[in-house]
Amino acid sequence: LSEPRHRIGPRTWHAVLLALLAATLVLSISIGSSHLPLGTVLRGIAASLGLGEPLAGHAQTIVELRLWRALCAALVGASLAYSGGLIQGVFRNGLASPSLLGVTGGASLGAAVAILVIGGYAPRLVLESAVSANALLVPVFSFFGALGVTALVAFLASAGGRVSVTTLLLVGIAVNMCVAGVFAAIQFLTLKDWEVSRAILAWTFGTLDDRSGLHCATVAVGLALAAFALPFVARELDLFKSGEDDAASIGVDTLRVKWTALTAAALASAAAVAVAGQIAFVGLVVPHLVRRLATSRYRDLLPLSMPAGALFLLGADVLQRALLGEGALQPGVMMSLVGGPFFLYLLVRERREISAW
Amino acid sequence: VKRPKLRALCYSNFGEGGSTAGSETTLDEMMRLAGLTNAAAAIGRVGHGGLDFEQLLELDPDLILCSQPLRMQAGPAGDRGGASEQLLYAEPRLAGLRAVRERRVLSLPAWLFATGSHEIVHAAEELGLRVDEMLARLSREPAAAEVGR
Numbered sequence: 001l002s003e004p005r006h007r008i009g010p011r012t013w014h015a016v017l018l019a020l021l022a023a024t025l026v027l028s029i030s031i032g033s034s035h036l037p038l039g040t041v042l043r044g045i046a047a048s049l050g051l052g053e054p055l056a057g058h059a060q061t062i063v064e065l066r067l068w069r070a071l072c073a074a075l076v077g078a079s080l081a082y083s084g085g086l087i088q089g090v091f092r093n094g095l096a097s098p099s100l101l102g103v104t105g106g107a108s109l110g111a112a113v114a115i116l117v118i119g120g121y122a123p124r125l126v127l128e129s130a131v132s133a134n135a136l137l138v139p140v141f142s143f144f145g146a147l148g149v150t151a152l153v154a155f156l157a158s159a160g161g162r163v164s165v166t167t168l169l170l171v172g173i174a175v176n177m178c179v180a181g182v183f184a185a186i187q188f189l190t191l192k193d194w195e196v197s198r199a200i201l202a203w204t205f206g207t208l209d210d211r212s213g214l215h216c217a218t219v220a221v222g223l224a225l226a227a228f229a230l231p232f233v234a235r236e237l238d239l240f241k242s243g244e245d246d247a248a249s250i251g252v253d254t255l256r257v258k259w260t261a262l263t264a265a266a267l268a269s270a271a272a273v274a275v276a277g278q279i280a281f282v283g284l285v286v287p288h289l290v291r292r293l294a295t296s297r298y299r300d301l302l303p304l305s306m307p308a309g310a311l312f313l314l315g316a317d318v319l320q321r322a323l324l325g326e327g328a329l330q331p332g333v334m335m336s337l338v339g340g341p342f343f344l345y346l347l348v349r350e351r352r353e354i355s356a357w
Numbered sequence: 358v359k360r361p362k363l364r365a366l367c368y369s370n371f372g373e374g375g376s377t378a379g380s381e382t383t384l385d386e387m388m389r390l391a392g393l394t395n396a397a398a399a400i401g402r403v404g405h406g407g408l409d410f411e412q413l414l415e416l417d418p419d420l421i422l423c424s425q426p427l428r429m430q431a432g433p434a435g436d437r438g439g440a441s442e443q444l445l446y447a448e449p450r451l452a453g454l455r456a457v458r459e460r461r462v463l464s465l466p467a468w469l470f471a472t473g474s475h476e477i478v479h480a481a482e483e484l485g486l487r488v489d490e491m492l493a494r495l496s497r498e499p500a501a502a503e504v505g506r
Contacts, residue, residue: 032411033409033411033412033415034411034414034415057453058414058415058417058453061410061414061450061453062411062414062415064450065409065410065411065450066411111373114372115371115372115373118371118372118426118440119371119426119440120425120426136372137372138371138372138373139372193426193467194467194470194471195369195371195424195426195467195470196371196426198369198376199369199371199372199373200373202373202374202376202407203373207373207374209374209375209407209409209410210374210375210409210410212450277373330374330407
């Protein structure tokens with residue numbers, strides 16, 4: 001269970017990441033389509049905290065929109081990275097990510113159903129209440145879609161409460177394929193309805209636009225609840241590294257650890273994708289970066305994944321908005337462009353190990 | 358059409374993020390024929406694309422055009438307006454928009470937005486007519502126009 005020595009310890013990494021995160025948050029709030037000087041932005045932030053007069057015109061609303069966007073990006077990044085760390089720990093495989101559990105597919109299916117309801121494909125009674133709750137319907141359906149599909153994967157993969165990671169992996173792939181089929185059918189059947197099909201397609205690119213305090217609170221609560229699992233699984237996941245049987249032989253309740261870690265991972269990632277749509281690869285890439293730069297011990301890696309994930313997604317969002325302006329990509333597209341090559345790099349780098357599977 | 362040349366914006370949002378139509382789109386042509394200025398095209402937007410709340414606030418159009426989804430025009434939601442119109446009126450951060458304050462959000466049948474043939478002339482006439490009707494109605498209902506001021 002020894003790990004290679006890293007020059008900088010986890011505590012220092014925490015301090016560095018949090019400092020960089022704070023700076024990136026301010027930078028993110030100062031970037032946008034409207035030109036607002038940094039001083040104005042800072043006065044707007046102070047006003048939104050109740051420390052001063054609100055800015056005139058639309059400026060105060062714009063600062064608050066940017067503030068929620070930045071916080072949302074940070075929280076989503078933190079949740080996805082933490083979730084990825086947990087999944088990689090349970091699967092004992094650095095190529096695992098939350099989407100294996102069906103979280104992403106379930107969230108997309110939930111969002112598609114919500115968009116169908118908003119788009120008028122629902123009985124009058126449902127439509128009357130749903131159209132008014134337009135802004136909330138997509139995240140709510142998406143959240144329950146993610147949790148529902150994950151629960152289905154867990155249910156189908158388990159036998160008498162026991163679950164093997166191999167079965168979980170295969171059932172996850174099979175359920176993901178089924179969900180993708182239903183999602184594709186919805187997309188195909190709504191092609192004639194331009195607005196609805198465009199909205200469903202747009203959701204698959206992920207979004208951090210127009211986020212609100214409610215969106216941030218949803219991710220924050222999901223992450224906070226998931227973080228409660230940390231003391232109960234972190235050390236145990238380190239013991240998993242040499243195999244479940246070995247961990248069980250020294251007294252680790254492997255079943256409890258797996259269920260606790262998977263539930264926490266599902267909760268954190270479901271909350272994240274519910275408010276930001278499909279953002280792949282953060283859960284795959286960030287734990288790897290933490291492992292390479294700081295530590296491979298889960299007791300340190302999992303807490304470090306949170307600020308690292310937050311900085312990764314927020315930093316990438318800031319960078320591309322600064323460089324591309326109005327042509328900036330949606331976060332899901334951006335992360336796929338970064339994550340796809342990174343995944344290939346991992347496969348090539350670890351191909352000797354993979355060939356032994 | 359005898360009315361001030363309003364700065365109009367097409368807007369769609371089903372909770373996944375907003376979108377609009379800039380120049381080189383059928384909607385832009387339709388708005389031009391109906392005597393409206395496309396606010397998105399005026400700032401250089403080309404084609405269909407995303408529009409977040411910040412950009413919407415920055416544009417602050419006189420009039421916002423939304424479409425009622427295909428299924429909705431049949432009547433399940435009656436004259437409540439489409440989902441995008443509902444969102445514009447329900448979202449507190451957009452309460453400062455001129456079009457929202459002055460109740461100048463118009464939900465039109467989806468076919469108006471899907472016209473791609475010579476029918477565009479008919480669609481433009483229909484759009485102009487509905488804009489005139491809305492302005493006439495608002496001028497008769499000053500209280501409604503004052504909402505949110």
